[in-house]
Amino acid sequence: MKKTLIILAFVATLSMAVAGCRTDGNISVTGDELGTVCRVDLLRWSGREERKLFLSENDNLQVKTTRHSGNIALAIDSTDGYNAYAGNGLNTGMFVIRVHEAGEYTITIAGRDATGSIEFTKLPK
Incomplete structure (x- = not known):
């Protein structure tokens, strides 16, 4: 009986330790009121996040x-089905996406244990 209680206590402690190690990390999204700049900071983040953005x-x-x-993976799609960008395994860098259709776009960020940042800036015409 005593041996069974010790084993159960060990299993319960181990289960709590494993559950405590599992984390989805942290994601922080900031931007200006005009929607011209948006920054996403990731810290050991796993998940999927979507944001809407209107583009002309x-x-x-x-x-x-x-x-x-x-x-880190990124996709930018219009509600009409136009895919402006899709990329997986993003590294440090910078690029420009030109959208050919006006409308609402969904920016989808997916991460697996991702640490880093993504900054979106609408460039002046």
Whole structure:
């Protein structure tokens, strides 16, 4: 009986320790009121996050990525099904996306144990 209680206590302690190690990390999204700049900071984050953004025809969206660890994926799609960008395994860098259709776009960020940041800036025409 005493041996069974010790084993049960050990299993319960081990279960709590394993559950305590599991984390989805942290994601922080900040931006200006005009919707011209948005920054996403990731800290050991795993998950999927979506944000809406209205873009005009021929808008240029600058994307700066910084990846310290983990995997970061990004997709930018219009509600009409136009895919402006899709990328997986993003590294540190910068690129510009030109959208050819005006409308609401969904920015989808997916991460697996990702640490880094993504900054979106609407460039002036």
